[in-house]
Amino acid sequence: MRLSPECRTFNSTTVEKVIMDMKARLKDPDIARLFENTYLNTLGTLH
Known part of the structure; x- marks a missing residue:
């Protein structure tokens, strides 16, 4: 489960757009x- 927007330490409109686009496609x-959880986890573990 994602943190609420006010508790997040990183915010990106581009990342949010990718998530929203994919969630619309995945029925x-x-x-x-x-997808949302693994995508965010992958971005969070890249260096």
Whole structure:
């Protein structure tokens, strides 16, 4: 589960747009949530 926007230490309109676009394309809500979590986790672990 994502932190609320006011608690996040990193904010990006581009990242949010990618997430919203993919969630609109992925009709299964479980798959959409899985994408959101794994995408954000991947971005958070890149150096």
